[in-house]
Amino acid sequence: MAQVLLPDTQNPNPYAIAQRQFDIAADRLCLDDRLRQVLRVTKRELTVHFPVKMDDGSVEIFTGYRVQHNLGRGPAKGGVRYHPEVSLDEVRALAMWMTWKCAVLRLPFGGAKGGVVCDPKRMSRRELEGLTRRFTSEISIIIGPDSDIPAPDVNTDAQTMAWMMDTYSMHQGYSIPSVVTGKPINIGGSEGRADATGRGVMYVVQEMAREMGLALEGATVAVQGFGNVGSVAARLLHSECGCRIIAVSDHTGGVYNPHGIDPTEAYHYSRANGSLRGLPDSEPITNEELLTLQCDVLVPAALGNQITEANASRVRARIVAEGANGPTTPEADEILAENGVVVIPDILANAGGVTVSYFEWVQDKQAFFWTEEEINAKLRLLMRQSFQEVLERSRAEDVSMRTGAYLLAVSRVAEATQLRGLYP
Numbered sequence: 001m002a003q004v005l006l007p008d009t010q011n012p013n014p015y016a017i018a019q020r021q022f023d024i025a026a027d028r029l030c031l032d033d034r035l036r037q038v039l040r041v042t043k044r045e046l047t048v049h050f051p052v053k054m055d056d057g058s059v060e061i062f063t064g065y066r067v068q069h070n071l072g073r074g075p076a077k078g079g080v081r082y083h084p085e086v087s088l089d090e091v092r093a094l095a096m097w098m099t100w101k102c103a104v105l106r107l108p109f110g111g112a113k114g115g116v117v118c119d120p121k122r123m124s125r126r127e128l129e130g131l132t133r134r135f136t137s138e139i140s141i142i143i144g145p146d147s148d149i150p151a152p153d154v155n156t157d158a159q160t161m162a163w164m165m166d167t168y169s170m171h172q173g174y175s176i177p178s179v180v181t182g183k184p185i186n187i188g189g190s191e192g193r194a195d196a197t198g199r200g201v202m203y204v205v206q207e208m209a210r211e212m213g214l215a216l217e218g219a220t221v222a223v224q225g226f227g228n229v230g231s232v233a234a235r236l237l238h239s240e241c242g243c244r245i246i247a248v249s250d251h252t253g254g255v256y257n258p259h260g261i262d263p264t265e266a267y268h269y270s271r272a273n274g275s276l277r278g279l280p281d282s283e284p285i286t287n288e289e290l291l292t293l294q295c296d297v298l299v300p301a302a303l304g305n306q307i308t309e310a311n312a313s314r315v316r317a318r319i320v321a322e323g324a325n326g327p328t329t330p331e332a333d334e335i336l337a338e339n340g341v342v343v344i345p346d347i348l349a350n351a352g353g354v355t356v357s358y359f360e361w362v363q364d365k366q367a368f369f370w371t372e373e374e375i376n377a378k379l380r381l382l383m384r385q386s387f388q389e390v391l392e393r394s395r396a397e398d399v400s401m402r403t404g405a406y407l408l409a410v411s412r413v414a415e416a417t418q419l420r421g422l423y424p
């Protein structure tokens with residue numbers, strides 16, 4: 001949903017950041033040099049340029065990517081994003097983060113990501129369908145239900161997945177629902193998938209609040225980004241935990257009310273008006289101001305590189321729960337740690353989405369479907385267990401939750417690689 005929120009000068013290269021985060025863990029684990037060389041880079045990268053017929057009859061050429069970082073623990077898994085700022089390095093970083101995310105949650109997947117450079121907000125539904133179908137066809141040489149399973153990400157949704165599933169199935173001659181996750185429910189999607197990432201954010205915030213002795217009833221929350229992750233996290237933190245949502249934002253800017261915003265009303269307002277701007281009983285604020293509001297919990301749930309060395313010292317939240325991928329730079333991480341701000345890292349905090357994607361894939365494979373109650377209970381269990389494992393590791397080694405999560409993830413992937421040995 002969100003577009004670029006900060007100028008390019010503040011957008012460090014995400015792949016370089018992902019590699020630095022990996023290096024910190026690899027150093028601490030004294031990882032074997034050859035293993036380090038393998039895990040530090042992506043395994044397979046496909047770049048495609050493809051034509052799409054536009055509504056005015058013209059033909060436009062688009063560029064897209066599908067990158068697989070690691071397949072050691074299972075088929076590659078990860079979303080597809082549509083955004084004008086998509087780049088190969090961004091997709092590489094996102095693929096690597098998916099590997100660690102799946103390993104933190106012990107899901108039997110490796111990591112992948114895809115992206116198309118486009119501005120979906122300026123394209124019609126028909127053009128988006130054409131783009132999705134041709135992109136799927138182009139990457140069909142590496143995706144598949146047992147090799148690489150796409151899902152929604154920024155600016156893609158259940159409808160996008162329906163077109164991808166249909167296109168892939170048309171190639172094969174029969175329906176293959178398990179080739180993508182995040183589908184509409186009546187073509188093999190899972191109950192609970194649409195809310196899963198935001199719900200997972202709520203579960204880890206609950207865990208962290210309990211650890212810190214912070215009562216969530218009445219706790220103040222600011223949420224950057226009001227797409228599939230931010231809007232759901234805001235709604236659930238409000239309705240299930242009694243939090244006071246003091247600010248929310250989208251790519252056009254934010255709205256603030258110290259007495260609380262009703263996230264469900266905000267959602268209906270933003271869908272009806274195309275943005276949150278002008279929400280009744282609220283004051284406008286910028287995305288930048290939202291990040292530095294005094295609050296108990298800050299949920300960055302838009303794009304990457306939002307909390308940087310330029311603003312980290314002004315972040316006044318007690319807990320930062322990363323709903324987005326890569327919202328905090330390594331420099332900002334250090335500043336936040338010095339200031340006692342606890343960060344629940346992306347590869348844990350936003351893992352609810354891929355966890356229910358895993359449930360969806362398993363259900364598709366069995367052709368047997370579970371209830372929403374079962375899904376949410378299983379999600380809660382996995383998120384809580386993983387949270388506790390990450391917390392324990394970070395306490396045992398006196399490192400941040402991010403480094404704790406990386407230590408768990410990298411050692412699991414490294415072990416899988418070693419167990420499998422060298423081919424040939």
Ligand code: GLU
Pocket residue numbers: 077078079080101149150151152153154181182325350351353354355357
């Ligand atoms: N795009 C989501 C993520 O970044 C979900 C990926 C998936 O479900 O495969 O985790």
